[in-house]
Amino acid sequence: MAEADLPNGKSMSIIITKGTLDWAYPPFILATTAAAMDVKVTMFFTFYGLGLLKKNLKLSVTTLGNSAMEMPMMGGHMKMPNMMSMLPGMTGLTSSMMKKLIKKKGVASIEELREAAELSDVRLIACQMTMDLFGYKPEQMVDGLEYAGAATYMETALKSDINLYI
Amino acid sequence: MADQLLDAKGLNCPLPILKAKKQLATMGNGQTLEILATDPGAVKDFEAFCRTTGNKLAEHSQDGSVYRFVIERVA
Numbered sequence: 001m002a003e004a005d006l007p008n009g010k011s012m013s014i015i016i017t018k019g020t021l022d023w024a025y026p027p028f029i030l031a032t033t034a035a036a037m038d039v040k041v042t043m044f045f046t047f048y049g050l051g052l053l054k055k056n057l058k059l060s061v062t063t064l065g066n067s068a069m070e071m072p073m074m075g076g077h078m079k080m081p082n083m084m085s086m087l088p089g090m091t092g093l094t095s096s097m098m099k100k101l102i103k104k105k106g107v108a109s110i111e112e113l114r115e116a117a118e119l120s121d122v123r124l125i126a127c128q129m130t131m132d133l134f135g136y137k138p139e140q141m142v143d144g145l146e147y148a149g150a151a152t153y154m155e156t157a158l159k160s161d162i163n164l165y166i
Numbered sequence: 167m168a169d170q171l172l173d174a175k176g177l178n179c180p181l182p183i184l185k186a187k188k189q190l191a192t193m194g195n196g197q198t199l200e201i202l203a204t205d206p207g208a209v210k211d212f213e214a215f216c217r218t219t220g221n222k223l224a225e226h227s228q229d230g231s232v233y234r235f236v237i238e239r240v241a
Binding site (some may be wrong): 008030032033036037038103106107108116119120 | 174177178179180181184185186187188203214215218219220
């Protein structure tokens with residue numbers, strides 16, 4: 001959609017640097033909601049955030065370095081000790097617990113939000129440098145991406161009303 | 167009676183807003199969309215959505231844990 005078509009004429013850019021299940025939510029929720037509110041949105045995916053543009057997502061969340069993480073357990077909420085992340089299979093367990101909770105509470109999956117972003121013409125930019133650095137191939141990634149770098153981001157950011165780094 | 171109905175009960179942020187926007191986009195100017203939601207955050211969010219997009223929040227009521235909104239599409 002051309003900028004002129006949007007009634008409020010506002011724009012937002014977001015840099016996404018993290019690719020875990022928990023860090024994936026804020027950028028996709030804000031991007032899709034902004035687009036629904038007629039804001040022109042650009043998302044720039046770099047470093048670990050770039051993984052969120054892969055066709056097949058296998059997102060996980062870990063207790064490691066995440067000492068605020070609590071999970072509902074036995075009717076209450078339990079802090080998840082950092083130490084637990086050392087146990088084999090623990091990241092898989094915390095990830096599947098989180099995904100169950102997401103479903104139970106009627107929260108959208110990242111796949112759904114990403115699809116909503118695509119359908120609402122959010123501009124998705126994949127960092128070309130990170131593609132090279134991590135050896136990702138365009139055929140692994142979702143369709144409709146722009147491959148570009150920092151100057152492209154800057155040009156957009158300089159014209160945007162809101163710029164976020166997540 | 168609204169022109170269209172959106173049942174967003176059980177859905178959490180931002181899905182009620184995203185689904186409302188999607189449905190409003192298919193409707194004509196002046197038509198109304200009735201939305202049912204259970205997300206308590208939807209109350210503030212639909213007010214903000216309407217103020218920002220220029221659509222009119224024609225009605226807003228609550229029946230137990232179900233929130234009901236009627237949005238009139240403007241522009």
